[in-house]
Amino acid sequence: MAYGPHTSEDRASMLAAIGVASVDDLFADIPPSLRASGLELPEPESEVDLSDRLRTLSDRNRVDLVSFLGAGAYRHFVPAVVDQLLLRGEFYTAYTPYQPEISQGTLQTIYEYQSLLAELTGLDVVSASHYDGATATAEAALMACRATRRQRILISRGVHPHYRQTVCTYFGGASLEADEIPLVAEGPAAGTTDLAALERMLADGDRPVAGVVVANPSFLGLLEPMAEIGRVAHAAGALFVSVVEPVSLAVLASPGEYGADIAAGEGQSLGIPLSFGGPYLGILACRDALVRQIPGRLIGMTTDVDGRRAFVMTLRAREQDIRREKASSNICTNQALCALAAAVYLASIGPHGLRDVAALGAARAAQLERALTEAGAPRLHSGPYLNEFAVRVPNAAEVHRRLLDRGVLAGLPLARLEPADPTLADALLVCATEVTKPAEIALFGRALGDEIERGRQLSLESPGVGWPAGSSGRQAGEVAP
Amino acid sequence: MTAAGDRLGPTLFERSRPGRGGGKIPHPPKEALARIPADRLRAKGPRLPEISEPELARHYVHLSGLNYSVDTGFYPLGSCTMKYNPKIDEWAARLPGFASLHPLAPDELAQGTLQLLWELEQALAEIGGMKAVTLQPAAGAQGELTGILMVRAYHHSRGDVERTEVLVPDSAHGTNPATASMAGFSTVTIPSAPDGGVDIAAFTAALGPHTAAVMITNPSTLGLFESRLCELLEAVHAVGALAYMDGANLNAIMGRFKPGEAGFDVMHFNVHKTFGTPHGGGGPGAGPVGVGEKLMPFLPSPRVLRESDGKFRMERTGERPQSIGRMRAFAGNSGVLVRAYAYIRAHGADGLREVSDDAVLAANYLKTRLAGILDVPFERHCMHEFVASAATLKSETGIRTLDVAKRLIDYGFHPPTIYFPLTVEEALLIEPTETETLETLDAFVEALRRIVAEAHDDPELLHSAPHETPVRRLDETMAARQPNLKWRAMTGSQTPCPD
Numbered sequence: 001m002a003y004g005p006h007t008s009e010d011r012a013s014m015l016a017a018i019g020v021a022s023v024d025d026l027f028a029d030i031p032p033s034l035r036a037s038g039l040e041l042p043e044p045e046s047e048v049d050l051s052d053r054l055r056t057l058s059d060r061n062r063v064d065l066v067s068f069l070g071a072g073a074y075r076h077f078v079p080a081v082v083d084q085l086l087l088r089g090e091f092y093t094a095y096t097p098y099q100p101e102i103s104q105g106t107l108q109t110i111y112e113y114q115s116l117l118a119e120l121t122g123l124d125v126v127s128a129s130h131y132d133g134a135t136a137t138a139e140a141a142l143m144a145c146r147a148t149r150r151q152r153i154l155i156s157r158g159v160h161p162h163y164r165q166t167v168c169t170y171f172g173g174a175s176l177e178a179d180e181i182p183l184v185a186e187g188p189a190a191g192t193t194d195l196a197a198l199e200r201m202l203a204d205g206d207r208p209v210a211g212v213v214v215a216n217p218s219f220l221g222l223l224e225p226m227a228e229i230g231r232v233a234h235a236a237g238a239l240f241v242s243v244v245e246p247v248s249l250a251v252l253a254s255p256g257e258y259g260a261d262i263a264a265g266e267g268q269s270l271g272i273p274l275s276f277g278g279p280y281l282g283i284l285a286c287r288d289a290l291v292r293q294i295p296g297r298l299i300g301m302t303t304d305v306d307g308r309r310a311f312v313m314t315l316r317a318r319e320q321d322i323r324r325e326k327a328s329s330n331i332c333t334n335q336a337l338c339a340l341a342a343a344v345y346l347a348s349i350g351p352h353g354l355r356d357v358a359a360l361g362a363a364r365a366a367q368l369e370r371a372l373t374e375a376g377a378p379r380l381h382s383g384p385y386l387n388e389f390a391v392r393v394p395n396a397a398e399v400h401r402r403l404l405d406r407g408v409l410a411g412l413p414l415a416r417l418e419p420a421d422p423t424l425a426d427a428l429l430v431c432a433t434e435v436t437k438p439a440e441i442a443l444f445g446r447a448l449g450d451e452i453e454r455g456r457q458l459s460l461e462s463p464g465v466g467w468p469a470g471s472s473g474r475q476a477g478e479v480a481p
Numbered sequence: 482m483t484a485a486g487d488r489l490g491p492t493l494f495e496r497s498r499p500g501r502g503g504g505k506i507p508h509p510p511k512e513a514l515a516r517i518p519a520d521r522l523r524a525k526g527p528r529l530p531e532i533s534e535p536e537l538a539r540h541y542v543h544l545s546g547l548n549y550s551v552d553t554g555f556y557p558l559g560s561c562t563m564k565y566n567p568k569i570d571e572w573a574a575r576l577p578g579f580a581s582l583h584p585l586a587p588d589e590l591a592q593g594t595l596q597l598l599w600e601l602e603q604a605l606a607e608i609g610g611m612k613a614v615t616l617q618p619a620a621g622a623q624g625e626l627t628g629i630l631m632v633r634a635y636h637h638s639r640g641d642v643e644r645t646e647v648l649v650p651d652s653a654h655g656t657n658p659a660t661a662s663m664a665g666f667s668t669v670t671i672p673s674a675p676d677g678g679v680d681i682a683a684f685t686a687a688l689g690p691h692t693a694a695v696m697i698t699n700p701s702t703l704g705l706f707e708s709r710l711c712e713l714l715e716a717v718h719a720v721g722a723l724a725y726m727d728g729a730n731l732n733a734i735m736g737r738f739k740p741g742e743a744g745f746d747v748m749h750f751n752v753h754k755t756f757g758t759p760h761g762g763g764g765p766g767a768g769p770v771g772v773g774e775k776l777m778p779f780l781p782s783p784r785v786l787r788e789s790d791g792k793f794r795m796e797r798t799g800e801r802p803q804s805i806g807r808m809r810a811f812a813g814n815s816g817v818l819v820r821a822y823a824y825i826r827a828h829g830a831d832g833l834r835e836v837s838d839d840a841v842l843a844a845n846y847l848k849t850r851l852a853g854i855l856d857v858p859f860e861r862h863c864m865h866e867f868v869a870s871a872a873t874l875k876s877e878t879g880i881r882t883l884d885v886a887k888r889l890i891d892y893g894f895h896p897p898t899i900y901f902p903l904t905v906e907e908a909l910l911i912e913p914t915e916t917e918t919l920e921t922l923d924a925f926v927e928a929l930r931r932i933v934a935e936a937h938d939d940p941e942l943l944h945s946a947p948h949e950t951p952v953r954r955l956d957e958t959m960a961a962r963q964p965n966l967k968w969r970a971m972t973g974s975q976t977p978c979p980d
Binding site: 002003004005006010011013014015017018019020023025026027028029030031033034035036037038039040041042043044045047050051053054055056057058059060061062063065067069071072073075077079081083084085087088089090091092093094095096097098099100101102103104105106108109110111112114115116118119120124125126128129131132133134135160161162163165166168169170172173174175223227249250251252253254257266273274275276277278279280291297298299300301302303304305306308309310312314315316317319320321322323324325326327329330331332333334335336337338340343344346347348349350351352353354355356357359360362363366384386400401404409412416417419434 | 501502507509516518521522523524527528529531537540541542544545548550551558563566571572573574575578579582583585586587589592597607608619620625629630656658659662663664665705706708734735736737738753761762763764797798808809810811813815816817819823825826827829832833834835839841842846861862886887898919945952953954955957959960965
């Protein structure tokens with residue numbers, strides 16, 4: 001066996017000690033009718049062959065394109081020190097710190113993580129982590145329902161569609177209601193949460209609202225009027241749940257500043273690799289008053305019998321292994337190692353570094369906006385953004401596909417995640433971060449300009465044929481002269 | 482030295498000095514944020530610590546030394562399967578093609594990961610005897626929720642909306658009843674039979690038209706195979722309910738028992754237990770879920786699909802209308818799943834069967850050797866773990882399981898899971914796993930033998946254990962009564978002990 005230590009002599013002496021003739025005897029409790037028919041898997045591989053296989057699979061992914069794709073997961077520079085420290089076996093091969101005397105390393109790192117995120121969010125209590133931004137948002141919405149004893153939340157359509165879908169899944173189970181707040185259709189506030197609609201929805205006295213969930217920046221990259229939304233939510237007795245992106249909190253107003261009661265968000269941008277969707281870091285934070293409603297582990301500072309400072313899991317009466325069916329959530333395993341990555345990342349770049357990451361991303365994004373506007377792809381909305389925004393591109397999906405051949409991953413065709421929203425049919429969501437280079441922006445601008453021009457020529461030459469919506473653009477490309 | 486003692490170090494915040502650190506990120510142009518309205522900006526920058534890289538490295542290396550881990554030593558934490566985590570799996574997950582792949586990358590850029598995920602689904606389906614597998618759930622508990630939400634969707638799809646109960650044995654993990662609640666069901670707790678197995682009569686009495694599902698951990702949390710499973714599954718299906726298997730203890734039965742073949746309708750896998758992915762100090766793990774035919778339409782979306790031309794793709798939004806929907810953002814904990822895939826490929830079928838055989842052999846060996854030292858309430862052969870009890874020791878000496886556990890730390894071992902399952906008094910749930918040498922197992926037995934002797938001769942030594950750790954027993958009451966959940970030094974309020 002690959003990692004087992006037992007020699008045949010070891011096995012023989014264990015069997016003799018137990019007093020059975022073979023290992024088969026130890027499985028006698030499995031009724032004969034239930035014994036497995038067999039197990040068919042590929043042959044075991046030596047480490048030489050296995051490493052070849054893994055490298056080959058890894059190489060089959062294309063990560064060499066110039067990328068402007070964000071939409072909830074972001075490319076950032078990760079200082080080398082982060083992963084070097086994460087590779088300490090003492091951290092990554094430990095489990096939940098049930099025995100605090102021999103887990104002070106994990107406990108202190110999580111306490112420090114809680115402290116760092118409390119500072120970023122401006123809130124008091126931060127859970128030791130959740131699975132990702134989507135599940136943290138769902139847990140935040142459930143928290144609001146428990147805390148207010150109301151059954152309905154309102155969630156802005158500006159929240160990431162995956163998060164909205166996850167909330168919907170979680171709420172379906174709990175028989176709670178989640179209604180979507182529309183976005184403003186046009187004008188200077190286009191694309192942001194519709195405040196007037198929100199007020200109307202909150203006014204329904206028969207269906208009181210537990211919480212209002214809004215993301216800042218929104219999925220479309222826009223800055224939302226968080227302070228106003230918070231006031232409106234609170235006036236209706238609802239809690240205000242803010243969905244945050246932690247790097248942006250270096251420069252944008254924090255949930256604590258604009259009066260949010262709960263913050264949820266995706267912590268991936270804090271030193272965690274993209275890894276095709278996970279493992280990431282669900283951030284969940286709240287005000288002191290909600291501490292007994294927050295799900296997940298909490299680490300507290302205390303003292304030991306000798307009066308020394310020490311850290312321990314605390315307020316455990318909220319948790320599933322104590323409260324069982326009355327627990328605040330079923331969460332058990334969390335993302336502690338990702339929380340450690342976030343803490344090392346924040347401590348390694350420091351307050352000025354984090355601000356520089358956010359501000360440099362904003363500067364590159366402004367350059368990107370200029371380049372794309374020049375290429376014929378203006379912004380879809382006019383409100384302020386930080387480092388991500390939507391642009392209008394005719395036949396966005398097809399242009400996006402053609403740009404892949406030119407080595408550019410041109411963000412996200414919004415219709416892929418929002419197929420039912422006609423206002424997003426011909427739009428790309430693009431982002432820039434501190435790792436986006438000016439030359440990459442120039443390449444994207446040129447390539448996009450070429451494609452838009454090509455499409456314009458095609459539709460001029462054969463109206464109704466070039467770029468037909470819904471058909472494969474490769475065919476359209478092939479009929480071009 | 483800090484007042485925290487010479488073995489604990491200062492916090493990040495105590496190490497911070499204005500002006501330290503920096504140099505990682507290029508400076509942005511001054512006007513970078515000028516286009517953003519001032520009222521949207523943060524009034525005051527976050528007060529994060531400022532630390533030089535050498536200090537930072539020492540901070541974390543020092544903290545790592547305060548941890549006990551699988552790489553440190555024997556970690557027989559029952560029900561958690563703390564086996565060795567292969568290093569090649571860490572290497573693999575960090576390959577740039579895996580680690581740098583964006584979760585919304587078009588399918589054509591993601592063929593390597595999609596192939597890996599698809600092959601892993603096939604392997605898990607084979608191991609579990611299931612028809613299909615979703616890799617989306619982020620952890621075992623989320624796998625449970627996924628499974629029970631599918632059960633609910635299945636019943637509702639048949640117009641069967643009166644099923645409001647999930648039956649759970651009293652020995653189950655707390656996640657089972659908590660999951661049932663999250664999925665909108667009430668939990669009916671069924672007491673175990675005196676031999677530790679499911680009580681068929683109690684189950685049969687509780688089963689009825691209101692039963693949506695039963696959740697069975699098999700082998701049970703007592704480390705016992707449910708030998709009356711045939712009867713139980715028959716009774717469950719006879720009333721139209723479905724059977725969920727908590728796969729937390731799959732490490733005992735690979736190649737010997739396939740839940741799907743036996744009649745379970747749905748199960749989850751804990752890849753951080755069975756398939757050697759690291760526990761990470763509490764996570765991340767992953768909790769794939771396998772289903773039989775009945776539940777396939779309800780699997781969460783998106784799934785990974787293989788096209789007839791051999792290419793792989795992610796399912797599109799809304800492609801499978803009966804799906805319960807999304808359990809989380811993106812595809813799943815792919816970085817963890819790469820490790821699980823590598824583990825399964827390293828072992829193959831014979832290797833996985835040998836994993837289970839050796840895990841069961843080691844547990845039975847320990848159980849046999851400990852039988853004269855502590856109580857061993859269930860005499861029959863165990864699976865990969867077993868329950869011991871300090872009940873007799875407590876009545877003779879006043880020494881409790883907690884004291885035994887704390888004293889084990891002084892002997893250099895991580896204690897077993899204690900006071901679980903709840904059904905056994907003064908329980909210690911011991912799971913050695915297949916990756917520990919005979920010498921280690923013998924040393925553990927010897928430590929417990931000496932501890933039991935100490936309990937009789939010098940009980941105070943145990944009451945005050947552990948003695949050799951960076952901190953000793955903690956004041957958990959104060960931690961809960963006056964919660965201190967974040968560092969307050971920077972706001973000027975109670976700082977326990979700066980330099």
